[in-house]
Amino acid sequence: MVVGPSEGDEDVSMAARSETNEEPVKVALLGCGTVGGAVARLLSEQADDLAARIGRPLEVVGIAIRRPNRQRDLPGIDPSLFTTDAEALVRRGDLDLVIEVIGGIEPARSLILTALENGASVVTANKALLAEDGPTLYEAADRAGVDLYYEAAVAGAIPIVRPLLESLAGDEITTVIGIVNGTTNFILDKMASAGSGFSETLAEAQELGYAEADPTADVEGFDAAAKAAILSSLAFHSRIALSDVHREGITEVSSSDIASAREMGCVVKLLAICELTDDPEARVSARVHPAMIPLGHPLASVGGAFNAVYVESRSAGQLMFYGPGAGGAPTASAVLGDVVTVARNRVRGAAGPGESSYAERAAATIGDVVTRYHVSLEVSDAVGVLETVAHCFAEHGVSLQTVRQAPVRDGSTEDARLVLVTHDAPDAALSATVEALRELPEVAQVASVMRVEGQ
Amino acid sequence: MVVGPSEGDEDVSMAARSETNEEPVKVALLGCGTVGGAVARLLSEQADDLAARIGRPLEVVGIAIRRPNRQRDLPGIDPSLFTTDAEALVRRGDLDLVIEVIGGIEPARSLILTALENGASVVTANKALLAEDGPTLYEAADRAGVDLYYEAAVAGAIPIVRPLLESLAGDEITTVIGIVNGTTNFILDKMASAGSGFSETLAEAQELGYAEADPTADVEGFDAAAKAAILSSLAFHSRIALSDVHREGITEVSSSDIASAREMGCVVKLLAICELTDDPEARVSARVHPAMIPLGHPLASVGGAFNAVYVESRSAGQLMFYGPGAGGAPTASAVLGDVVTVARNRVRGAAGPGESSYAERAAATIGDVVTRYHVSLEVSDAVGVLETVAHCFAEHGVSLQTVRQAPVRDGSTEDARLVLVTHDAPDAALSATVEALRELPEVAQVASVMRVEGQ
Numbered sequence: 018m019v020v021g022p023s024e025g026d027e028d029v030s031m032a033a034r035s036e037t038n039e040e041p042v043k044v045a046l047l048g049c050g051t052v053g054g055a056v057a058r059l060l061s062e063q064a065d066d067l068a069a070r071i072g073r074p075l076e077v078v079g080i081a082i083r084r085p086n087r088q089r090d091l092p093g094i095d096p097s098l099f100t101t102d103a104e105a106l107v108r109r110g111d112l113d114l115v116i117e118v119i120g121g122i123e124p125a126r127s128l129i130l131t132a133l134e135n136g137a138s139v140v141t142a143n144k145a146l147l148a149e150d151g152p153t154l155y156e157a158a159d160r161a162g163v164d165l166y167y168e169a170a171v172a173g174a175i176p177i178v179r180p181l182l183e184s185l186a187g188d189e190i191t192t193v194i195g196i197v198n199g200t201t202n203f204i205l206d207k208m209a210s211a212g213s214g215f216s217e218t219l220a221e222a223q224e225l226g227y228a229e230a231d232p233t234a235d236v237e238g239f240d241a242a243a244k245a246a247i248l249s250s251l252a253f254h255s256r257i258a259l260s261d262v263h264r265e266g267i268t269e270v271s272s273s274d275i276a277s278a279r280e281m282g283c284v285v286k287l288l289a290i291c292e293l294t295d296d297p298e299a300r301v302s303a304r305v306h307p308a309m310i311p312l313g314h315p316l317a318s319v320g321g322a323f324n325a326v327y328v329e330s331r332s333a334g335q336l337m338f339y340g341p342g343a344g345g346a347p348t349a350s351a352v353l354g355d356v357v358t359v360a361r362n363r364v365r366g367a368a369g370p371g372e373s374s375y376a377e378r379a380a381a382t383i384g385d386v387v388t389r390y391h392v393s394l395e396v397s398d399a400v401g402v403l404e405t406v407a408h409c410f411a412e413h414g415v416s417l418q419t420v421r422q423a424p425v426r427d428g429s430t431e432d433a434r435l436v437l438v439t440h441d442a443p444d445a446a447l448s449a450t451v452e453a454l455r456e457l458p459e460v461a462q463v464a465s466v467m468r469v470e471g472q
Numbered sequence: 473m474v475v476g477p478s479e480g481d482e483d484v485s486m487a488a489r490s491e492t493n494e495e496p497v498k499v500a501l502l503g504c505g506t507v508g509g510a511v512a513r514l515l516s517e518q519a520d521d522l523a524a525r526i527g528r529p530l531e532v533v534g535i536a537i538r539r540p541n542r543q544r545d546l547p548g549i550d551p552s553l554f555t556t557d558a559e560a561l562v563r564r565g566d567l568d569l570v571i572e573v574i575g576g577i578e579p580a581r582s583l584i585l586t587a588l589e590n591g592a593s594v595v596t597a598n599k600a601l602l603a604e605d606g607p608t609l610y611e612a613a614d615r616a617g618v619d620l621y622y623e624a625a626v627a628g629a630i631p632i633v634r635p636l637l638e639s640l641a642g643d644e645i646t647t648v649i650g651i652v653n654g655t656t657n658f659i660l661d662k663m664a665s666a667g668s669g670f671s672e673t674l675a676e677a678q679e680l681g682y683a684e685a686d687p688t689a690d691v692e693g694f695d696a697a698a699k700a701a702i703l704s705s706l707a708f709h710s711r712i713a714l715s716d717v718h719r720e721g722i723t724e725v726s727s728s729d730i731a732s733a734r735e736m737g738c739v740v741k742l743l744a745i746c747e748l749t750d751d752p753e754a755r756v757s758a759r760v761h762p763a764m765i766p767l768g769h770p771l772a773s774v775g776g777a778f779n780a781v782y783v784e785s786r787s788a789g790q791l792m793f794y795g796p797g798a799g800g801a802p803t804a805s806a807v808l809g810d811v812v813t814v815a816r817n818r819v820r821g822a823a824g825p826g827e828s829s830y831a832e833r834a835a836a837t838i839g840d841v842v843t844r845y846h847v848s849l850e851v852s853d854a855v856g857v858l859e860t861v862a863h864c865f866a867e868h869g870v871s872l873q874t875v876r877q878a879p880v881r882d883g884s885t886e887d888a889r890l891v892l893v894t895h896d897a898p899d900a901a902l903s904a905t906v907e908a909l910r911e912l913p914e915v916a917q918v919a920s921v922m923r924v925e926g927q
Contacts, residue, residue, distance in 0.1 A: 059643075179634045184809040187805060188514075189521070332804055334795065335796065336793075336794065339794065
């Protein structure tokens with residue numbers, strides 16, 4: 018299937034080009050689910066525009082699928098292109114470009130490696146694989162002198178890889194904070210607007226199709242952690258693996274946390290935070306956890322299933338990239354953008370910038386990270402309690418920014434609520450403080466503990 | 473001045489490279505004002521990182537300046553590099569890369585053309601020149617087979633050129649709406665928060681350094697119009713010139729307009745709007761004017777001197793790019809990003825994607841644009857006035873979405889205020905309606921007329 022303008026459409030100057038220049042760019046598509054189907058549809062519908070932008074038509078020579086009998090609504094796609102033998106497809110040897118939208122580790126990894134070894138460039142949307150084993154793929158692409166592009170793997174349709182890798186290549190990025198998981202952002206939004214708890218909101222999100230039947234990858238932060246590994250590798254020109262990312266999900270977030278955030282002029286978001294530590298080695302801290310951010314922060318108003326990536330750099334200052342983080346069509350848009358660049362590189366006989374990991378920064382552990390905590394305690398309303406609590410913080414070297422005391426809301430006169438916000442301190446000191454607070458007889462309950470970011 | 477790691481720093485594998493590979497990338501800088509000074513500083517400070525990202529060191533071989541006696545605080549820059557003969561500098565013949573940050577039409581245009589003809593790639597921040605005469609430059613770069621990059625020309629440090637030209641190359645962009653002028657955004661923000669008029673707010677902005685002594689380019693929309701021409705050319709793969717852009721500034725915006733906007737749940741912003749018309753030819757409408765946008769729109773919360781570009785495309789949906797729109801360091805960040813890409817292209821012997829104008833769409837005139845109007849009238853509070861006003865709209869083929877009547881605020885009992893919002897209609901019909909309304913004896917005053925966008 019040559020999905021480009023026919024020869025009859027070409028003008029005189031085009032006809033004057035040599036015959037080799039008219040060769041189509043040969044593409045294989047691996048996977049034809051939600052994203053793959055959208056990619057196949059756009060390759061067909063946008064054929065003329067793609068050919069104009071690339072300089073040659075694209076020809077889809079095969080589409081690898083798992084279930085040949087599944088009904089597919091793909092007008093314009095020749096059914097003879099479907100094959101269940103993905104391995105044979107990537108071994109053809111005449112491919113310019115392989116698009117991998119199967120997802121997961123295997124067989125995606127083997128197929129991509131085989132494609133690269135056979136001289137094809139690869140466009141992938143596979144965040145799990147890149148976070149798990151990116152360097153193996155980058156090195157294989159580098160050895161073969163071909164491209165490996167993956168814009169769709171981070172924050173769906175939001176153009177973030179080129180900005181980090183190219184637009185900001187002359188700058189020093191210091192912080193990247195992403196809202197990169199639409200499901201958890203939707204749930205936290207709903208909890209805030211309805212005042213409801215996590216479990217009932219998750220059930221509602223599942224009913225509406227915003228959360229999967231098994232929501233673990235989203236609500237436990239695995240999906241966001243994979244994206245944090247990719248973002249921090251890009252931003253800091255280093256290799257940060259999934260295992261380097263500290264991960265906490267949103268299952269422990271309570272309506273009380275969200276109410277406390279509101280009282281502080283904040284909202285609760287699940288953040289993927291990538292930043293350099295302040296020590297002389299400037300290690301990379303990559304972490305995913307729920308946090309309070311002030312309402313005035315650009316990320317605070319990113320609602321529902323939208324994603325956003327906030328970037329701070331020494332020269333550019335504060336930047337933010339916003340858009341849909343998932344879905345067939347948005348992800349396909351990101352894939353097709355890469356397809357055009359990679360195909361253009363093939364036509365020009367060049368490769369794109371490739372991986373940049375020269376800085377070789379080490380990963381920091383969560384205990385070393387400097388952050389702030391919001392702690393809400395239910396304490397007995399007795400003489401000396403505040404002193405005891407304050408002493409507990411001081412003992413661990415943590416200084417307090419604000420302290421607020423109020424009677425507890427249920428009208429009981431014996432207990433009081435103590436809301437404390439710390440100054441910056443090492444995360445290890447902060448969590449040791451919280452552990453010690455739980456042991457104090459004066460503390461009836463640690464009602465809410467959450468990191469405060471973005472200030 | 474070789475601003476890269478010295479040979480002694482290189483490891484064994486680097487030393488094994490052939491001598492030609494060790495050649496530095498030769499750079500000339502034209503202009504050393506706010507932006508040029510920041511570029512020179514970063515080229516020196518970031519030399520090691522830039523060399524690692526490019527694969528070879530950069531060598532600044534000359535800096536063209538106008539005023540040799542001006543005091544410059546540029547540690548690390550050899551004073552012998554300064555020259556007042558920019559023409560001789562770009563004619564050297566051994567340059568890889570020329571950075572133009574002089575601004576204005578001449579001599580910038582001649583210098584860029586000479587540089588391109590002599591085989592150097594060019595990075596420029598010159599929005600006025602690109603909007604005025606971009607195609608001449610694009611064609612010269614294409615003929616010479618070199619790069620012409622201009623990320624810094626639109627929306628300062630916000631990466632927007634690569635996203636439009638590359639990330640979204642597989643998608644169809646339908647709308648681009650930008651807040652691309654920080655001065656006017658600052659003034660409109662201040663007018664809204666302080667309830668003050670245009671003139672006094674402009675004076676305040678001038679005092680604070682947010683507006684220039686001659687504010688014409690900003691407040692009359694010339695700066696935004698240049699950016700609209702560049703953005704619409706990029707988004708729609710066509711050549712849209714500055715003269716194709718309809719332009720209205722903010723000097724006529726009154727505190728009454730801003731109050732009316734608030735009553736409607738909107739804010740007033742100076743927008744650069746680039747979109748395709750609905751007719752079969754799908755022409756490009758590029759226009760700059762103040763407009764009301766709903767508070768829920770992603771652009772509504774872009775405050776102060778920040779810029780943002782909102783993009784709608786068929787597959788990706790709604791995207792937004794946010795950041796500082798001006799300033800020496802942010803603009804230098806965008807310039808340096810281009811420098812890295814262009815230098816990398818030189819090292820690889822390839823050129824970037826270049827201009828994409830294959831679609832050859834025509835520009836629409838403002839009269840053909842379909843939009844909505846908000847009209848606020850002071851009318852005599854007499855029988856039949858509403859009917860007369862409604863008839864005037866109907867006569868011009870404009871239908872009304874909402875009509876609201878209230879007594880005027882000063883407590884006078886003889887007049888009433890009539891606030892009307894139209895449905896979509898051709899701009900020509902809407903402005904003819906407003907002209908006719910002004911002639912009606914029942915209409916004491918047309919208090920506010922403004923387009924409503926973003927819904």
